[in-house]
Structures are given as structure tokens and as C-alpha cells.
Amino acid sequence: MFESVLVANRGEIAGRILHTARAMGLKAIAVYSEADADLPFVAEADEAVLIGPADPARSYLNTAAILEAAHRTNARAVHPGDGVLAESASFARQAAARDLVWVGPPPLAVARMGDKINARNLMKEAGVPVAPGVWEPVPDAATAVEEAARIGYPVMVKPAAGDGGLGLAAAHDEPSLRAAYAAARAAAERVFGHGEVLIERYVPGARHIEVPILGLADGTVVAFGERDCSVQRRYQKIVEETPSPGLDPGLRDGMAAAAVRAGETVGLRGAGSVEFLVDPAAREFYFLEMSTRLPSGHVVTEMVTGIDLVEQQFRIAAGEPVSFTGAAPHGHAIAFRVHAEDPQRFLPGSGEIKVWEEPVGDGIRIDAGYAEGNTVTPHYHPLIAKLSVRGDDREHALARARAAVDAFRIEGPPTNLPFLRELLGRPEFAAGTYDTGMVARMRGVVG
Known part of the structure; x- marks a missing residue:
């Protein structure tokens, strides 16, 4: 195992990766922009390096500055998080050229899935259903x-x-x-x-399902159930839950097998996910894309399996065996993305956080990128936290979710917490019969 890792990302996901790195006894190194100097992930790191101004192109996407920070801190590995750099074959190759361990799939696998047309062609050849x-x-x-x-x-x-x-x-x-x-x-x-x-x-009334997979060092690919990502605004996920309330055993098993085949086809090593569009009426599913990175919705998978997927990423990258013996999910988990945005039109907002009070209790997990006193700036994605809950079954998880969303207080910038409360009160969501068009219908948008 390498002794230190630099996390080439920011906010919530950087803090989440740094937490596991420190728990494993690794030196956890952060990079940050001038706008993020006071955020929690910077304070959590063992060492943090300023890499540029707020503009992402001059900081978090500036690979030269990131690699220089790795050199200055004697980092032995680099974890790109779950953003743009995580799916950059070029950055993966640059890191390898600096003798850094790349915590992610091989550059070739990243490149092959980075182009959706190439990915469609590969999956068709592999026998994975393609729309x-x-x-x-x-x-x-x-x-x-x-x-x-x-x-x-x-x-x-x-x-x-x-x-x-x-x-x-x-x-x-x-x-x-x-x-x-x-x-x-x-x-x-x-x-x-x-x-x-x-x-x-385009399939009206479809569900968006992703199957998390892990490519092991020996070439084995393991699937971990599925996540339903159908609650979206502007085709961007807001809620993820596992297991999906809209799948029967046949569809579930078929997608898991297809996801494993997809991972094997591209030689995946480490964490990824295969995304499918499901036509419930026809009971058919189609390949959408493969994410060759730590999936943003990995939290719910961790909550129902008890497996730390970041730890497994580190182990696979270091050539060590994984630390789990099985992957059978148990219970039900739902994750809500808390954004700094107008809850009606979903336009991003900013401002100083005057109050930040997190819900606490059994089955509740908060992965936060901000804290009270921090300022949300307009320079980055409006995600400020992930609120995740786990229950013995879906009804139990929904009850915990309603209580947790009600208890989460953020004052200052606008947030989508009012929307999440509205969502949890919708009979369509409570019944698990939602699809990718539900949020648009909630806001009166047709088509």
C-alpha cells in the first residue's frame, strides 16, 4: 500500500475520500482553490496545497498545478474523485508518467468509455442491449x-x-x-x-438505473445490486435509492449480468457503474453509458453492503486483495443531493451559510462539503451535501428520510430542501412508481 494520496477534487467528495484515506493510515493530501480555502475538506487533510484561483480551469482542472502539488508533497498516489478528471485518460496517463499510482481504472478503459458512441459500439459487440x-x-x-x-x-x-x-x-x-x-x-x-x-x-416513462461494479485485480468484476436514479432535474440526478422499487427479479438479474459483461469488456479495475434505461412497460433495458470512476451515488451502496468502496479502490490500485468476502445487499437506502439552488426553478444560488444544523440518528449519514460560516460561491456545482438514510425496508427508509429532511436546517443561500420535502410527500414517489419525467411534471413541464 502506498503511504500517501493526493485527492484531485473538492467539496463533499474530497472530504469523503480523505476520511477513508486517514482511517487507513495514509497521509491525506488536498488541493484547493482560493475560493475554497475555508471549506471542511481542506481542514480535514493532513496537508493542503493551494493550486490556483476560483476559476476551475485554473485550479481543479489545471492538471499541471495538481501534479506539481503531488510532487511538492511527495504524494505516492492520486485519487481524482468523481468529477471530470476522474474520466480523463490524459490525466491518468500524466499521473502514471510521474510515477504516481492512479486510483482508478486503466487509462485505456477510461478512454474507451469516455466517448458514448464508441461505448455503444463496444457494448453492442459484447452483447449488452443497446438502444x-x-x-x-x-x-x-x-x-x-x-x-x-x-x-x-x-x-x-x-x-x-x-x-x-x-x-x-x-x-x-x-x-x-x-x-x-x-x-x-x-x-x-x-x-x-x-x-x-x-x-x-428516447423512451418516455423510463427509469434510469445504474449498476455499481468493482473490477478486481485478477480481472473479476463484481456487481453490487442497483441504484434507481430516475428522480432527475435537467437530466441530472437528485435522488438515488437501492434497491430500485421498480424492478422485478428478471430485470434485476439481467442488468447485473450485463453490467458485469460490460466491465469485463473494457478491462475495468476499481470502481465504476453501468447505466441503463429501463422501459417498464416492455420489460426491456438499454445500455446508456459506463462511468469509469467512483460513482456519485456510491453512498447508498455502501449503506446496504457495509463495504467502503473508496477503501477497495485504494486496495485494488495498490495491488492488494479487497477486504470483503461478499456483496449481498441488505436493507434499503436512499440518498438525497442537497443543492444550493432555487427549489422551484433549480437555478444555482450562493451566499454565506448562516445556519447549518444536520439531522442525527440511526440510519442517517451526511456527507457535507460545507459548514456553518462557509460561503457557497457561484464557481462550482451547487451540490453542498448528500443526505442518506438506511432502513430495514423502503417504508422504514422513507420514514427516516422525511424526519431527516425536516430536521436539516440550512439558512443563507437558497437550497432544494423544500423541494425534497415536497418530493417525499408525493404519492408517486412514496409508491415507488416514479420515472425520469416526474420532476418535470411536478413543475408543470410537459415532454
Whole structure:
């Protein structure tokens, strides 16, 4: 096992990784921007290095500054967290060139899954179900119209690179398709440096399910149940729960087997997840993408398995055996992403946190990126904490969730806590019959 690790991320996920590193006796090193100097993850680290101003391009995405910080602190490994750098094959190669242990899948696996079109093609060859769509980038709007006519409306338009819902839009006819294509291309060029776009069939009323997997050093891939990520705003996840209340045993087993096959196909080592779109009416599922990183929703998986997935990442990266003997989930867990944003329109907010009072009690876990007195700035993603609960079954978990959300007090910047309370009061969510369109319907948006 290496003796020290630098965490190339910020906020909640940086603190979560640093916590496990210190518990394992590793020297835990943080990097931070000028805007984040007072955040809890900086104080928790054994050593912290200022790497630049608030602008992410000049700090958290500045790989030269991060690698220089690793050199200055004699770090032996680098963990990229769950953000952009975690799925950067280039950064993984740069770290290896500096003789740093990369805590993540091999660069080749990262590269192969980093492009959604390439990923679709690989999964099709491997026998993983893939939604009808294109098999190469769509070069222009005219071609998009032709492909949509072949696939059949409605279709989903998305950048070929990245994840997190950026640039995604559903199109139900040619005018909306042309607008969605232009928006996706612009987003892809702005964020990823190239404008490649793909189109695939859109399934109304679908559920978004991800299967967490772990690639072991001997090539074995293990699946850990599934997480239902269907509660989304702007195609970005707000709630994750396991097990999914909308799957029957046949679908559950089929997706687990497909996820293992996907991980084996790309030679995954370490943590990842395979995401599927499920058509409940047809009882069919389709591959969406594979995240070759620690999944953001890993907390609920940890709560029902008792396995620290970050610890397993460290062990696999160091060439050590994992520390668990089984992965059978037990109980029910639900995680809520607490954002600094307007709970009606979901527009990001900022400001000083005047009050921060966390709920406490059995089955409650808080992974926080901020504390009372900190300031939420407009420079980064509005996630400020993850509130997770575990119960003996779903009803038990829902009861704990309602009490925990009611008890969580944050004053200062706007938060989505009022929305989470509203969500927990919805019969559709309580019954477990929700789908990816539920939040839009709650806000009166159709289509």
C-alpha cells in the first residue's frame, strides 16, 4: 500500500475520500482553490496545497498545478474523485508518467468509455442491449433529421463526450430536433473541445438505473445490486435509492449480468457503474453509458453492503486483495443531493451559510462539503451535501428520510430542501412508481 494520496477534487467528495484515506493510515493530501480555502475538506487533510484561483480551469482542472502539488508533497498516489478528471485518460496517463499510482481504472478503459458512441459500439459487440440509435457521430442537423426519421421520434440528443446530463435534450419533431442538435453541439464544443453528437431512441416513462461494479485485480468484476436514479432535474440526478422499487427479479438479474459483461469488456479495475434505461412497460433495458470512476451515488451502496468502496479502490490500485468476502445487499437506502439552488426553478444560488444544523440518528449519514460560516460561491456545482438514510425496508427508509429532511436546517443561500420535502410527500414517489419525467411534471413541464 502506498503511504500517501493526493485527492484531485473538492467539496463533499474530497472530504469523503480523505476520511477513508486517514482511517487507513495514509497521509491525506488536498488541493484547493482560493475560493475554497475555508471549506471542511481542506481542514480535514493532513496537508493542503493551494493550486490556483476560483476559476476551475485554473485550479481543479489545471492538471499541471495538481501534479506539481503531488510532487511538492511527495504524494505516492492520486485519487481524482468523481468529477471530470476522474474520466480523463490524459490525466491518468500524466499521473502514471510521474510515477504516481492512479486510483482508478486503466487509462485505456477510461478512454474507451469516455466517448458514448464508441461505448455503444463496444457494448453492442459484447452483447449488452443497446438502444436503437447512431453508430457514428452525427455531422450536421440535416443528418440528424435523417437519423431521427430512421430511429423514430422521440429521440434523445446528447454530446458524445462527458456525463452528468450536460447538453441532453429530448426531441419530438424536426424543429425541436434541430434546436436540440444545435444546443448539444455547442455544449460539446464549449466543455469537451469537440462537437460530436449522438442520437438514440428516447423512451418516455423510463427509469434510469445504474449498476455499481468493482473490477478486481485478477480481472473479476463484481456487481453490487442497483441504484434507481430516475428522480432527475435537467437530466441530472437528485435522488438515488437501492434497491430500485421498480424492478422485478428478471430485470434485476439481467442488468447485473450485463453490467458485469460490460466491465469485463473494457478491462475495468476499481470502481465504476453501468447505466441503463429501463422501459417498464416492455420489460426491456438499454445500455446508456459506463462511468469509469467512483460513482456519485456510491453512498447508498455502501449503506446496504457495509463495504467502503473508496477503501477497495485504494486496495485494488495498490495491488492488494479487497477486504470483503461478499456483496449481498441488505436493507434499503436512499440518498438525497442537497443543492444550493432555487427549489422551484433549480437555478444555482450562493451566499454565506448562516445556519447549518444536520439531522442525527440511526440510519442517517451526511456527507457535507460545507459548514456553518462557509460561503457557497457561484464557481462550482451547487451540490453542498448528500443526505442518506438506511432502513430495514423502503417504508422504514422513507420514514427516516422525511424526519431527516425536516430536521436539516440550512439558512443563507437558497437550497432544494423544500423541494425534497415536497418530493417525499408525493404519492408517486412514496409508491415507488416514479420515472425520469416526474420532476418535470411536478413543475408543470410537459415532454
